[in-house]
Amino acid sequence: MDMQDVIRQLNVVFGEVFDDDSLVIGPATTAEAIDEWDSLGHITLMLAVEKSFKIRFTTAEIAETKKPGQNVGSFARMIQQKCGDHGA
Amino acid sequence: MTFQSPGMYIFLSSALLLLGMASLNRVKRHVFLALNIIFILLVIPQPRLFSGLILLAWMLSHYLSLQLMLRVEAKRLVFILWLILDLVWFVTVKEYHWITGSFLGGHAFAIWWSVLGYSFILFRQIHLSVHVRDGMIKSVRPLDYLNYNLAFWTFLAGPIQRYDDFIEHMRRFETEDVPLQDSLKAFNRIVWGLIKMAVIAPFFQQYAVITTFTAAPSAAAFALFFISFPLYLYLNFSGYCDTVIGVGRAVGFRVPENFRVPFIARNMVDFWNRWHISLSEFFRDYLYYPMMVAASRRFNPLLSLVGVTFISFFLMGIWHGNEIRFVLFGVLQGLGVVITLLYGELLKALLPKPALKAYKNNGAVRAAAIVVCQCYVMATFLVFQYSFHDLYQVMAVIGGRSV
Structure with a gap:
């Protein structure tokens, strides 16, 4: 799965989780740019991403994605690596 | 020392x-x-x-x-x-x-x-x-x-x-060498931290003592007492943080920020994003998130939200000290956060997105929310500061009885 595919699939998940079909995310998008991406939104997002990509995040990975300065690009790389690890 | x-x-x-x-x-x-x-x-x-x-x-x-x-x-x-x-x-x-x-x-x-x-x-x-x-x-x-x-x-x-x-x-x-401008900023930060700790905090500390009045106080005297301990705590702790952040910066090391104007928070979630930030983030990342993810996979999301929030703040209360009052402080924080989250979910369910945005940006709503939130925060700090015996005395003072 290449980065483009991951970002494309993430766009669908983000649209569903944040109930906004017009939402377009790219590698540079951060949590601060999306109003609903708060602590609660983060949990919903993580669970939806796990389901969509058929992966499981660890505690450290969930914490890492909410770290200041993290963006969708680094999140997508993590997903890509996990998909590779699980042969998805 | x-x-x-x-x-x-x-x-x-x-x-x-x-x-x-x-x-x-x-x-x-x-x-x-x-x-x-x-x-x-x-x-x-x-x-x-x-x-x-x-x-x-x-x-x-x-x-x-x-x-x-x-x-x-x-x-x-x-x-x-x-x-x-x-x-x-x-x-x-x-x-x-x-x-x-x-x-x-x-x-x-x-x-x-x-x-x-x-x-x-x-x-x-x-x-x-x-x-x-x-x-x-x-x-x-x-x-x-x-x-x-x-x-x-x-x-x-x-x-x-x-x-x-x-x-x-x-x-x-x-x-990396430390630029002169950074050194000056670091020095300013250290001095400001010292002023907060040594000058401003003690001013409020003197009014945060239960024995400052023994009979029913005037509204102004009670208000001063009510706000004094949280302000003292904030000034003392954030002053310490300013000093250590400044000391780190003076040699080119960045220590994370720990406070972001907590007394303008509009709800309890906002408050904990501004107060003792590194502690909030620790509990969020290593307790709240893993428990929420695990609970949400098995239980009703609303039930998970309430249960996990209470457990997180209960444990945060225990961490604050070895007396039962700190547990109560944690539970009250948890209650405030749960009410905030449920109210937020209710608003999302009732209002369309543009109306929700207008509600959040409304100045009067914001001002009212800040007042309610800060009154709640300061009331919970009474529990943090005083033993149950002293709290009884606080209640007696509020009730107009002499202590």
Whole structure:
């Protein structure tokens, strides 16, 4: 799965989780740019991403994605690596 | 030696001077460790050597558990065993008699010495262990481990810094010169922190004492009493943080921020995003998130939200101190956060997106929300500050009875 595919699939998940079909995310998008991406939104997002990509995040990975300065690009790389690890 | 004693400022000035002089990179890291050890020997209880050896033994056991996790497949098992032992150690050392009394026989295990900064080292250890267990940290060198846990600027009361963040800033601290402008900003920050701690905080401290009035107070006198302890606590703690952030910056090391104007928070979630930020983030990342993810996979999302929020704040309350009032403080914080979250969900369900946005941006709504939130925050700090006996007296004062 290449980065483009991951970002494309993430766009669908983000649209569903944040109930906004017009939402377009790219590698540079951060949590601060999306109003609903708060602590609660983060949990919903993580669970939806796990389901969509058929992966499981660890505690450290969930914490890492909410770290200041993290963006969708680094999140997508993590997903890509996990998909590779699980042969998805 | 306390943080506000003259000896502390002699130490901090000497430390800044020595770190500034240690221009060779590898020497700097060792000078930093030597300063950290001197600092700890100055602040830990007597007999210092014994207390220091106990601290060292405790850290060594954690370090060995990290090395084991880095080498074996059964990382989760090593992590669980270490965590159980460490938490038993924590409640024993910190003398949580209402917990240990049930299975350790009251004071039988009460240890006469205590380790300052223990709670904050515990957080750093848990963070490190989780990230090593989950494969996010691949190596931990002894010198880095010691400097991370013993850094004199954050040893006593944080802020809690992430290991990768610490290592990154340590590298910069070793290799990059500090621009003059940054040094001046650091100096300003230290001075401002000292003013907050030594001048403004004591002003409010004098009004935060229950005995300042013995009969029914005027509304103004009660209002001053009501706001004084939270303001004192904020000024004292954020002043300490300003000072340690400034000390770090003076030598080119960035210590994370811990406060962001908490008294303009509009709800309890907002408040905990602004108050003792590194603590909130720790509980969010290592307790709230994993529990929420696990609970949401099994239970109703609303039930998970309420349950996990209460458990997180209950444990945060326990962490604050070994008396029952701190547990009550945690539960009240949890209640405030749950009400905020449920109210937010209700608004989302009732209002279309543009109306919800307009509601959030409305100035009158914001002002009213800030007032309600801050009154709640300050009321909960009464529980934090006073024993139940003193609280009864506070209630009696509110009721107009003399105490």
